[in-house]
Amino acid sequence: xxxxxTSLLTAVQALGADTGALQVTNNNIANASTxxxxxxxxxxxxxxxxxxxxxxxxxxxxxxGYQSVRDELVQTQIQQETQAQSGANAQLASLQQIQPTFTTxxxxxxxxxxxxxxxxxxxxxxPTSGSAGQAVLTAGQNLATAFNTASTTLTSQQAGxxxxxxxDVNQINKITQQIAALNPQIADLNATGQDGGxxxxxxNQLVLSLSALTSVAVTKTDNGDTLTTGNGTPLVVGSQSFxxxxxxxxxxxxxxxxxxxAHITSSLTTGDLGGTIQTRDQTIxxxxxxxxxxxxxxxxxxxxxxxxxFNQSGATGQNFFNIPTAVAGSAASISVAITDPTxxxxxxxxTAGSNGNVANLMAVQTNALPAGQTPGDTYxxxxxxxxxxxxxxxxxxxxxxxxxLQLNDQLSSVSGVSIDEESTNLISxxxxxxxxxxxxxxxxxxxxxxxxxxxxxxx
Amino acid sequence: xxxxxxxxxxxxxxQQSQSALSVALQQVSTGLKVNQPSDNPAASANMVxxxxxxxxxxxxxxxxxxxxxxxxxxxxxxxxxxxxLNTAITLGTSGASGTVTPANKQAIAAQVQGxxxxxxxxxxTSYQGVYVFGGSASTTQPFVAASTTFTSTxxxxxxxxxxxxxxxxxxxxxxxxxxxxxxxVFKAVAGDTVATLATAISGAVAVGTLSAGASATxxxxxxxxxxxxSSAAGMVVSSNDAVLGSMTAAPDTGVPNAYAYVGNSxxxxxxxxxxxxxxxxxxxxxxxxxxxxxxxSLKGLITALQTGTTLQIGAATTAVSTGLNYVxxxxxxxxxxxxxxxxxxxxxxxxxxxxxxxxxSLVGANMADAATxxxxxxxxxxxxxxxxxxxxxxxxxxxxxxx
Numbered sequence: 101x102x103x104x105x106t107s108l109l110t111a112v113q114a115l116g117a118d119t120g121a122l123q124v125t126n127n128n129i130a131n132a133s134t135x136x137x138x139x140x141x142x143x144x145x146x147x148x149x150x151x152x153x154x155x156x157x158x159x160x161x162x163x164x165g166y167q168s169v170r171d172e173l174v175q176t177q178i179q180q181e182t183q184a185q186s187g188a189n190a191q192l193a194s195l196q197q198i199q200p201t202f203t204t205x206x207x208x209x210x211x212x213x214x215x216x217x218x219x220x221x222x223x224x225x226x227p228t229s230g231s232a233g234q235a236v237l238t239a240g241q242n243l244a245t246a247f248n249t250a251s252t253t254l255t256s257q258q259a260g261x262x263x264x265x266x267x268d269v270n271q272i273n274k275i276t277q278q279i280a281a282l283n284p285q286i287a288d289l290n291a292t293g294q295d296g297g298x299x300x301x302x303x304n305q306l307v308l309s310l311s312a313l314t315s316v317a318v319t320k321t322d323n324g325d326t327l328t329t330g331n332g333t334p335l336v337v338g339s340q341s342f343x344x345x346x347x348x349x350x351x352x353x354x355x356x357x358x359x360x361x362a363h364i365t366s367s368l369t370t371g372d373l374g375g376t377i378q379t380r381d382q383t384i385x386x387x388x389x390x391x392x393x394x395x396x397x398x399x400x401x402x403x404x405x406x407x408x409x410f411n412q413s414g415a416t417g418q419n420f421f422n423i424p425t426a427v428a429g430s431a432a433s434i435s436v437a438i439t440d441p442t443x444x445x446x447x448x449x450x451t452a453g454s455n456g457n458v459a460n461l462m463a464v465q466t467n468a469l470p471a472g473q474t475p476g477d478t479y480x481x482x483x484x485x486x487x488x489x490x491x492x493x494x495x496x497x498x499x500x501x502x503x504x505l506q507l508n509d510q511l512s513s514v515s516g517v518s519i520d521e522e523s524t525n526l527i528s529x530x531x532x533x534x535x536x537x538x539x540x541x542x543x544x545x546x547x548x549x550x551x552x553x554x555x556x557x558x559x
Numbered sequence: 560x561x562x563x564x565x566x567x568x569x570x571x572x573x574q575q576s577q578s579a580l581s582v583a584l585q586q587v588s589t590g591l592k593v594n595q596p597s598d599n600p601a602a603s604a605n606m607v608x609x610x611x612x613x614x615x616x617x618x619x620x621x622x623x624x625x626x627x628x629x630x631x632x633x634x635x636x637x638x639x640x641x642x643x644l645n646t647a648i649t650l651g652t653s654g655a656s657g658t659v660t661p662a663n664k665q666a667i668a669a670q671v672q673g674x675x676x677x678x679x680x681x682x683x684t685s686y687q688g689v690y691v692f693g694g695s696a697s698t699t700q701p702f703v704a705a706s707t708t709f710t711s712t713x714x715x716x717x718x719x720x721x722x723x724x725x726x727x728x729x730x731x732x733x734x735x736x737x738x739x740x741x742x743x744v745f746k747a748v749a750g751d752t753v754a755t756l757a758t759a760i761s762g763a764v765a766v767g768t769l770s771a772g773a774s775a776t777x778x779x780x781x782x783x784x785x786x787x788x789s790s791a792a793g794m795v796v797s798s799n800d801a802v803l804g805s806m807t808a809a810p811d812t813g814v815p816n817a818y819a820y821v822g823n824s825x826x827x828x829x830x831x832x833x834x835x836x837x838x839x840x841x842x843x844x845x846x847x848x849x850x851x852x853x854x855x856s857l858k859g860l861i862t863a864l865q866t867g868t869t870l871q872i873g874a875a876t877t878a879v880s881t882g883l884n885y886v887x888x889x890x891x892x893x894x895x896x897x898x899x900x901x902x903x904x905x906x907x908x909x910x911x912x913x914x915x916x917x918x919x920s921l922v923g924a925n926m927a928d929a930a931t932x933x934x935x936x937x938x939x940x941x942x943x944x945x946x947x948x949x950x951x952x953x954x955x956x957x958x959x960x961x962x
Contacts, residue, residue: 132564139563195597203595203603210607214614221618224829225625225839226689228698453689453697455827462830465611476611484604487596494597505571509562516563520955527959 108543110160114536120163121529128517136305138168138515167295171514178507179311183370185500186312190375192497194257195490201253202486210479212243217465224458233441240436247395251431254388261380265354266346268373273343275310280341283324314371331367333358394478396430397469399423409445409457417445569947576940583933586924593922602921613914620907623831626839627900633691636684637890644883647674651876654864668864675857692843693822701822701843705737705793706812708786712804719781722754730800735819737793738770740848793817816858820844853882
């Protein structure tokens, strides 16, 4: 049977539930800008009714607990997209620093190559001119410097990326340790049927940070998240994390090993580490090899043309360029071998005034190198590749950024805190609290009336 | 869909619009739509090739200018030589008249000597240090006064050279004959001696390269003497053989009015187009000593005026006249080349315009489009910023009364 005491209890219960809901609202508002925070909702449930004969009377509300609102699928998609974006950004950062070297300027390889042939052509009009000969030497030195600079730019980038590999691996190991440390707490909460709440948010945020560094696959288990790299190398299992290691490879570059010492470098393809390795081991060596080949074959062709003629002293032309026998390192080490303009082999008959061999030197410009193209076309192809790589990576970075924005919007629509919504909730729960308090006041008044009834009777 | 936080979207929109604004601004300020290879990889690669072509065209244009100056210098020299030869013919014709006294003939001979000196000066014309009629041996005067005898600086009475003296392999001894107009070059190989050189000179005499009587002997002071036994036939001898030392003309052996050509017959070519080379010089031997030997004909006219009969003067004048016609003929290809070069200069100017147009098309921005894009980007950016300023501060809290 309903009584004032029951009503009072129901009101007090409502006050507690509303206080709890207000606390959740407060927490949501406080974390509105916290990265990785998933909004929480208070689980309010109707209390079991009391049956009095045929009459069933409600007993108010109870606060069952708090629940974070998540979308695991979108969360996973964000992690994957983050890996792709970080990989693209790592490559883009390097390519943007490489690109200026291959951009047409007053000192790029193409311009200096043209300048050298122009100076040779000018020399043909007066092969005994000291100033025209000096112009050829200067142009040759400028071209060699342009090759040296381009090579240095590429190798410096490569060295920087090599350092980044070690830093990324260290960062990955720190994060996996932190994730592993959170797993037991989540397992405990799961075991008691509670929501992971803040701990789960922290872990999700750490996994996102890890995704920015490397390719990672997440498997949800009762013992928390199990993490592996893209090729299945375990990173976190339960409370245990498995550190990656680095070692210097035969090429002088840092190689990544799993906890068993197995090489996994080539299997890391996304995230900052994947993008860094891709650029360090694929993109830059590819460009460097083409640059070395061009420098070596161009230098050899000029030297061969020199050997066909005679210098101003009537002696057979000596090498114009110093180039190593091996192709590797040619761009870095190419230099002009002769120091005196009279050593340029312009003559085809041994007389100083002959310019007959300039044609052979000039022919290097239009003849195909052993690689199959003329020097100019070879360089143009290199420019195309650098431009194409940078352009494609820029597009990829832009696409993943847009995609990530959309996915974050999607996640935010589920898990994000809306200040407007929370403000409304605040009003709603405040009103509910005030109403419940009014019930207490009312019941109190009724109690007073009831007690007063007794007092009147006694009088 | 719940919209909870518009900040990331607004930030993204601002970044996109500012990036577009930056690109539009760069295009307007540089006038280029391709500022780096990634803007258009194919256009950038084509630009590399096109710029190389432009550099070549620029250099061809400079070459045309340089070669043209050199050839015009040569043409002027030939023109002056032709004028001089005409003067010589006039003088010869007057000298061939039966009424001219011997004294007048001597006076005319002296005038023709002046003409010869003038022709030699024209034949030794240089342009920027290059003797235009020296072939590829353009660093030294091509026409040199000839002597009958040249002796080696090596060899003495105490240490004489001998016919068995070995010559240096690879060395060259050159004999330029003023009479034949030819040059004989002896390149020593291992085992060659002075006797080998002497035999070779005899062979050159036999085939007419050198004048009759030319020989190489060891003289009384133990030096190698190369010369002729004719006081009228002169030559110029040089050698780079260290065993012989340089060859110098023996004192008082100069042959009056005889000049030998010490240049060579090589012709230099200069590229003035992707597929166009032009010969930049006319060897002096081809112009003045080969065929009707103009120098020798003038010398002959002088001799005829000094000692010859009227008939001989007439014949010598005719020889000069033949030489004049020959020189005039040789000038035609030179003039043709000058004309070609002028045409090529115009063509290269057009090519420059074509390439510039091509390059503008490849990487140049259409300024009207670029300005419109900039205006549009400014408008979009302003709109995004205005929207951000309006939307971001909007929350329900703004409308709730303070408690």
